[in-house]
Amino acid sequence: MTENPLRLQLKPYRILLASGSPRRQQFLKEMGVPFKIVKNTVNEEYPKNLKGKEIAKYLAKLKADELKESLKENEILLTADTVVWFNDRSLAKPSDMEDAKQMLHDLSGQWHEVITAVCFTSAQQQRVISSTTSVCFKELSKEEIHYYVETFQPLDKAGAYGIQEWLGSVGITEIKGSYTNVVGMPTDLVYKTLMDMAR
Numbered sequence: 001m002t003e004n005p006l007r008l009q010l011k012p013y014r015i016l017l018a019s020g021s022p023r024r025q026q027f028l029k030e031m032g033v034p035f036k037i038v039k040n041t042v043n044e045e046y047p048k049n050l051k052g053k054e055i056a057k058y059l060a061k062l063k064a065d066e067l068k069e070s071l072k073e074n075e076i077l078l079t080a081d082t083v084v085w086f087n088d089r090s091l092a093k094p095s096d097m098e099d100a101k102q103m104l105h106d107l108s109g110q111w112h113e114v115i116t117a118v119c120f121t122s123a124q125q126q127r128v129i130s131s132t133t134s135v136c137f138k139e140l141s142k143e144e145i146h147y148y149v150e151t152f153q154p155l156d157k158a159g160a161y162g163i164q165e166w167l168g169s170v171g172i173t174e175i176k177g178s179y180t181n182v183v184g185m186p187t188d189l190v191y192k193t194l195m196d197m198a199r
Contacts, residue, residue, distance in 0.1 A: 004032040009198040016077045023184045042066045053130045056083040056117035064121040077121040082184050084159030086112040091159045100149045100160035108140040114182045131186035133177030
């Protein structure tokens with residue numbers, strides 16, 4: 001039986017994922033990548049002059065820098081950050097339910113960008129990749145916004161929504177780019193980069 005090409009390539013390596021996101025963990029499982037979760041306690045602050053993908057790349061690398069000194073020869077560390085970029089500002093994770101409702105009100109009927117950066121760090125090298133997806137919401141009613149915020153978990157998501165949840169199913173009219181990138185990991189680029197690093 002033919003083996004998963006990525007799993008075969010990664011046999012000499014140990015993959016570490018520094019992310020508490022269940023969505024990123026699920027993507028790696030679906031790709032067939034064995035991994036161990038490691039904790040990251042970095043404070044996610046960035047210089048205010050950064051924009052869009054610069055923010056995501058900076059934070060993905062910042063998360064790696066805290067852990068890279070402890071990496072063994074055969075380990076590859078993955079860190080990631082997702083930014084929702086709208087009207088020349090970053091919509092981070094909402095601070096509370098009212099903040100989440102306001103974010104979704106702002107995004108209603110508008111296009112925005114979702115940018116995910118992934119940093120791959122080994123003892124020998126470090127690579128940072130990013131992907132940008134454009135997403136359009138229909139005009140969301142007050143009732144739709146309130147139902148979503150009160151029923152789901154928007155406080156742990158940049159931009160206050162998950163495309164894989166109810167609001168994504170009923171509220172998103174169009175996307176341009178990678179769907180998995182909006183969920184939190186551009187799996188096609190992660191696959192390619194891991195294959196390249198393990199050669």
